[in-house]
Amino acid sequence: MTTTQALVNSFLPKSDYCKEFGVDIHDSEWPCSHIPKELVCDNGELIGLKAQKALTPMTRLSFTPPYRPDCKGVVEKRFDILNKELIHDFLGTTRGGSVVRGSRDPRKDAIYTLREVTTEIIKAILEHNRSIFDDLAFSSPLLIENDLPPTPINYWKVHVAKHKHDLQAALPDEVIARLLPPAKVSMTRSGIHFNGLYYSCREIEDRNFASVARASGQWRLEARIDENTTNHIYVRLDKNHGFTLCYLLPRSRMFSGKSMSESDFMQDWLASKKEQSPISVASIDDHKYRQKMALDAKKRNRNSTSMSFPQKINNIRQHRTDELRATTNMLEDSKWNGETIAIQESKTVVSKVVSLPAGRKRRIKGEPS
Template identity: 75%
Template structure:
């Protein structure tokens, strides 16, 4: 059993000493005794006591004495360099007065066991100090650890720091001092307990409310509620009212209520949790493994864009979806679209995060390997807000793959990792674009950012992809303190290194994603048509090798078109996924050359084209000329019918008689063609017109056409 010198022990139920804390001053082996000094006593001149070592050990074994701790006062817990010189001098002087007597073990034993110790008085007279003062120094020395620092003067407690002084007839604090002798200030008001209760009532009524009145306004309301009679009397007498001042009210408001009460009561619970609570914890304290939590959220980009089909068409601001791994800060997926925050856009971001990225990046002319963005996994839990992900469709699509976790309403701090990524993307990329709104920080009278919009959706998406790749390669100091694997393998604390090393060491919560399953569950479902020109969707035509091998376009031309189930990737028009047969999966179909105008564009451009066509049709469903033509046609028909009534008695045979001659007569009457032909024929010199007219010329006989089955 260890019984070190200067250790602290707590006695409970002992018959040797009163209950309390005791410090072991010394062991007297020659008399087999332990010298103990009582702690936490109100007396300034306490004396030690001596008990036998055997009895002390027995108390320890029987648990009547247990080891404990004694906290030193704060004025002793200072560094030597921070102690003023005058305090050090006083400490050294006091230690010099008792240094020789505390090292005298015989004196200590006598002082602990005898009521009268003449040696103490003799020593006090010898060093020139009062015996009571010497006893107080010994008490302080033994109480605070038998060290020179125990004798440091407690000047920090001077003036009753932290204690309320009782009011008397004399005002506390500095008196009011006039700046000039011509003006005499009012008598200082003495604050009583009644005034304090009035202060407290006014603060609760006016100040500690969400209305957030100022302290000066609260002070005026308090004077109206509690000191109106005094103010009226002073006004009638023409004297200064004897009421508390604003300075006194301000001082006692801080004494009556804590700062924490001011912070909590002057705001809503939601605002306190979001913006004013302490941030002692962290969202990653339980998510240090990749794949434990993915966070997803959307924001409207701070830039206006234009259409690829015409830069004069401003499309507004796109919506950015980000999916990020909470532990590694790795951005696992993204999606930029013209849709507002919805399940339609969110499913695209999720499919992007669950599928390999090389094909996706190639659509935007960013050539990478899958190892440069190695995120194609499904997380253990997906954290999202209480919005588009709470419907039946997201649950139906995602619950078989991962668990959905919803944050409380108006609490973006619960998914602060993805919220911070939006801020990084805006500051580092988007705010440098022409047409940016800079987060709404537009000075009144400045140029409308829509006038400067020049970038298309594809160009903005390309720059965001590059920024995300750079983000995944950036160093984050917090990652170095999240896992020891980075230090053990001498890797920079970047998201991609954190991701790769944890996957290599099999320390993650990720699961592999099946591409066909992701395409079927998450990509937007559409209905396409198999036509003679290929697979038709939204004005675009697609084909694949299976369509050509099975000659499905020819079948559609002969038997009529039919509908097929398909999935589209709204980021590109270059391909779609079509289920050609109910018993097979989805087949990748590519854009046909006849739709080359939409190559390397997003599906929004095809929808824009459909809207553009609809708007043109709505602008001019029929032309004004067609209306006039229709009326003229009806009038002409009416006149023709009236004209034909005169020939109703003539037979059909008579009407069709001599058609050729009538045609010649009509031509001669309406044109000069026949006359010119006749004149040209008259210039030819025929030797005998009668012979020509009567001569028969035989033409060569062609081959006889025989029908199938003819016996000849």
């Protein structure tokens, strides 16, 4: 996951994100959907004019010195909590240490997919937020004054309610427009097309865009792509409005629940299979024969006697029967009465009749044995 994608998940409500991984929650169960006053960054992806241009209107960036993880100890402690409570229990983890020579490679024991690991991390965070910690009871008097259990989620909610914070509410359109990677999509007769996938939404159906594209041709639209999932994209349907959430259509259901990188892999695999299947000699011969047959038919039509269209379609059934007699092994004694074809039934000669053994009599409920 890129830094910008992680920031989008941090700034926006978590219910939609969790739903993508099969975890249904209310926004109140994970109420962190705000933009902080300041982002403390290391010397990584957020260094550069592009990152500052995207984030500066929303928050302030500050950078720590190199090789000083203690300057962002809060972040490091969050990783430590997840490692101890969940990640180090997975098969295939190195448990934070180096592999000793001669010992079994932990990668041989790895069995979980990225989606499964993400789902378990979400559940571990929700469980952590509901857990009681004694230290929280003595870190702020608000929990005691409001008679709330000392859990992280209660600590967060009571301080937000009492305005003991420097957070600001995130505007979804601004976050999506600034942080998610941009892309160009096409409005087609089959829906919004992006990278081989098709999307639609209620507004597109109400405004009948598919019919417009069928009659007038497709057109390009601006979009933002969530790289975590193929289930939806954000499309600006009108230049004067924000982005609209569009969902994957059933015709692209094979890609449902995948990430965009998985979708790209499947598209590349399909392209490679097409390249490995060149045009065969048989297909070339079939094409040449089809062209020759078309030329012969046109020449025969020009040389034939002129016949009007009503004459061509007159008595079509009789013409069909004559053509069948000329080109197939149609029985000569078949009689055509205009509606049905009566075929003389052939007599079957039975040389020997073999009697099958009688089966066991089926008992009916209620009858005596």
